[in-house]
Amino acid sequence: MLIDQIQITENGLVIAIVATHPTSCCPLCSQRSSSIQSHYRRSLRDVPCGGRRVQLCLTVRKFYCRNPLCERKVFTERFPAFVEPWARMTIRHCEQITSIGLATCGKGGTRLAARLGIHTTRQTILRRIMALPDSPPESILFLGIDDFSFLRGFRFGTILVNLESHHVVDLLSDREAETSAAWMRQHPDLMVVSRDRGGTYASAAAQGAPQATQCADRFHLMKNLGEALEGFLAHHLARERKRQTDIMLDSQAQVWQSKRATRSSPMLERLQQSRREERLAHYEQVVNLSKQGLSQQAIAERVGIGHSTVSNWLAAGAFPERKPREQVSHVDQYLPYLFQRWEDGCHNIARLFRELVERGYQGSYESVRDNIVRLLPTGRKNTAASSSKSLALPSSRQAAFLFLRRPEKLRVEEQELLTKLRQMNPEVDLAYDLVQQFAQMLRSRRGEHLDAWLAQTESSNLPELQSFAAGIQKDKDAVRAGLTWWISNGMVEGHVNKLKLIKRQGYGKAGFPLLRKRVLHAL
Numbered sequence: 277m278l279i280d281q282i283q284i285t286e287n288g289l290v291i292a293i294v295a296t297h298p299t300s301c302c303p304l305c306s307q308r309s310s311s312i313q314s315h316y317r318r319s320l321r322d323v324p325c326g327g328r329r330v331q332l333c334l335t336v337r338k339f340y341c342r343n344p345l346c347e348r349k350v351f352t353e354r355f356p357a358f359v360e361p362w363a364r365m366t367i368r369h370c371e372q373i374t375s376i377g378l379a380t381c382g383k384g385g386t387r388l389a390a391r392l393g394i395h396t397t398r399q400t401i402l403r404r405i406m407a408l409p410d411s412p413p414e415s416i417l418f419l420g421i422d423d424f425s426f427l428r429g430f431r432f433g434t435i436l437v438n439l440e441s442h443h444v445v446d447l448l449s450d451r452e453a454e455t456s457a458a459w460m461r462q463h464p465d466l467m468v469v470s471r472d473r474g475g476t477y478a479s480a481a482a483q484g485a486p487q488a489t490q491c492a493d494r495f496h497l498m499k500n501l502g503e504a505l506e507g508f509l510a511h512h513l514a515r516e517r518k519r520q521t522d523i524m525l526d527s528q529a530q531v532w533q534s535k536r537a538t539r540s541s542p543m544l545e546r547l548q549q550s551r552r553e554e555r556l557a558h559y560e561q562v563v564n565l566s567k568q569g570l571s572q573q574a575i576a577e578r579v580g581i582g583h584s585t586v587s588n589w590l591a592a593g594a595f596p597e598r599k600p601r602e603q604v605s606h607v608d609q610y611l612p613y614l615f616q617r618w619e620d621g622c623h624n625i626a627r628l629f630r631e632l633v634e635r636g637y638q639g640s641y642e643s644v645r646d647n648i649v650r651l652l653p654t655g656r657k658n659t660a661a662s663s664s665k666s667l668a669l670p671s672s673r674q675a676a677f678l679f680l681r682r683p684e685k686l687r688v689e690e691q692e693l694l695t696k697l698r699q700m701n702p703e704v705d706l707a708y709d710l711v712q713q714f715a716q717m718l719r720s721r722r723g724e725h726l727d728a729w730l731a732q733t734e735s736s737n738l739p740e741l742q743s744f745a746a747g748i749q750k751d752k753d754a755v756r757a758g759l760t761w762w763i764s765n766g767m768v769e770g771h772v773n774k775l776k777l778i779k780r781q782g783y784g785k786a787g788f789p790l791l792r793k794r795v796l797h798a799l
């Protein structure tokens with residue numbers, strides 16, 4: 277092509293170009309022709325130049341087809357790799373917009389494009405992404421499969437990863453077994469399907485890829501073990517908290533005798549805090565047991581709380597905080613007066629009380645006295661409360677995390693905390709040993725030890741770990757494969773995280789199909 281003329285306008289550059297090749301091929305019969313019938317002009321947007329928009333004014337020629345056997349008498353010359361026959365922008369310009377779309381999407385993409393001298397709209401960007409072709413089907417031997425949530429966690433899809441090439445090979449718009457099975461049937465080469473512990477993908481693989489070995493993913497094994505452990509520890513931590521609270525109450529009995537004296541004191545706050553922790557631990561235990569499929573009645577018995585509490589908590593869906601009690605005191609509205617009188621030098625509490633009554637105060641003498649003690653600058657400090665040691669027990673989740681990690685990787689204070697936890701109870705100590713054995717088996721791929729581990733756990737009398745073991749029994753072949761093979765869904769989790777990032781950039785109204793395109797073509 278030849279540049280005929282360049283014109284600088286207010287909006288950018290207008291460049292006139294012409295094709296110089298003397299001949300062109302008929303698109304129908306492929307015969308070359310040099311007989312020009314006519315010219316016309318096409319206006320094309322092209323990639324910007326130095327931040328200016330570029331408009332190409334392309335002179336296109338029409339040729340006669342001289343092949344007597346060809347139906348086409350006249351044809352227009354084509355410019356493959358430069359512009360599509362009916363497009364209004366060049367292919368390289370399309371590609372730029374697509375790249376911007378894949379990196380940003382939507383509104384952000386429009387703004388970035390404007391900065392780069394590309395005038396485009398959100399709709400164009402979305403259209404470009406949707407027009408991307410699906411990658412040609414490849415032979416997949418090792419497949420990783422997992423679910424992910426979209427639409428703010430209301431809907432779930434399925435992500436499929438080629439564990440050898442590390443590429444996302446497809447996204448499915450639900451996590452039904454039938455959908456995944458149908459997909460697998462189209463990939464008869466599948467040798468191994470690595471999946472989570474849920475039954476859906478297991479049955480999908482059984483239906484869709486019966487020839488493949490199923491492999492329970494180590495990431496999910498560890499996660500399930502962590503959940504079982506969390507429930508177990510919640511139970512023991514709650515007991516330990518209760519024990520500590522009782523000790524604290526005993527040692528603070530004198531202070532506690534007068535409830536009014538300790539209202540809103542640090543001591544009471546700490547007590548409330550430890551009650552809350554105890555309640556939270558119970559709550560976590562309830563949720564965990566429920567996940568493991570226990571009935572509400574069984575949960576109530578195991579945790580040692582009422583049946584109605586269990587059903588309320590499960591219905592609530594989140595930890596229900598206690599509403600703080602109404603703490604408005606009669607004395608509050610008189611506090612400015614009290615402060616003023618105290619400043620004036622009147623430190624006689626009985627007299628201050630009488631003065632307040634004269635001003636309409638209807639509360640008690642004790643309340644006036646307590647507020648003075650608590651709030652006024654020279655009032656006596658309540659010293660009794662500050663002496664008790666804080667209750668430094670971790671949450672059940674933190675404790676479970678300590679149990680699962682490699683002991684040699686723990687910091688000194690974490691090791692101390694771990695020792696303290698193990699000393700709470702011989703059962704906790706035993707649980708730690710079992711958990712570490714399992715983790716060790718998983719890290720060093722010693723699937724051959726699985727049976728011994730299961731036998732030991734089943735006879736351990738630790739209900740949470742027993743039910744974890746029972747779950748493994750049902751899926752033992754896949755778990756053993758997971759503990760033995762190099763394969764892992766860690767990579768799939770990595771892709772799910774990337775997917776979340778793309779999701780956060782917003783893919784909005786176009787929904788799942790757009791998300792799918794963006795993930796499959798992620799840069």
Ligand SMILES: [Zn+2]
Nearest residue numbers: 302305341346
């Ligand atoms: Zn022809």
